[in-house]
Amino acid sequence: MTGGAQITQADTKTRYEVFHTDCPARDMVDHITSRWGIWVLISLQSNDLRFFELRESIEGISEKMLAQSLRALLQDGLIWRKVEPTTPPQVTYGLTEFGREVGEPLGELFDRITQRLGSRDEK
Incomplete structure (x- = not known):
């Protein structure tokens, strides 16, 4: 096979070969599972949040890394991103339907891990 994403035909659905470095689905998985991408998706599961609210909800993230993560997840x-034409502009972020579908198992994974760890008082 030569250049481009490796795509195979499985029944009538197109399937991406995520183990190939040039697969577009691989980039998306990298964005979702990046150090901050997963936390952005989990943070937005319950509410739409403004930039500063997201920054405050994800301890340790810099404005630069939050902006980069948001840009990748938006692309x-x-x-989604909504800008209110105020001074200064109010920018709100939320999950698209696709983002909800992807974020749901991530939230479940986080819940399973924290349940398995037990309470912090028990340690």
Whole structure:
């Protein structure tokens, strides 16, 4: 096979070969599972949040990394961005339907891990 994403035909659905470095689905998985991408998706599961609210909800993230993560997730169609024409502009972020579908198992994974760890008082 030569250049481009490796795509195979499975029944009538197109399937991406995520183990190939040039697969577009691989980039999306990298954005979702990046150090901050997963936390952005989990943070937006319960509410739409403004930039500063997201920054405060994700301890340790810098404004630069939050902006980069939001930009990548926005390009992937996982989140939406709404700008209110005020001074200063109010920018709100939320999950698209696709973002909700992807974020749901991530939230479940987080819940399972924290349940398995037990309460912090028990340690």
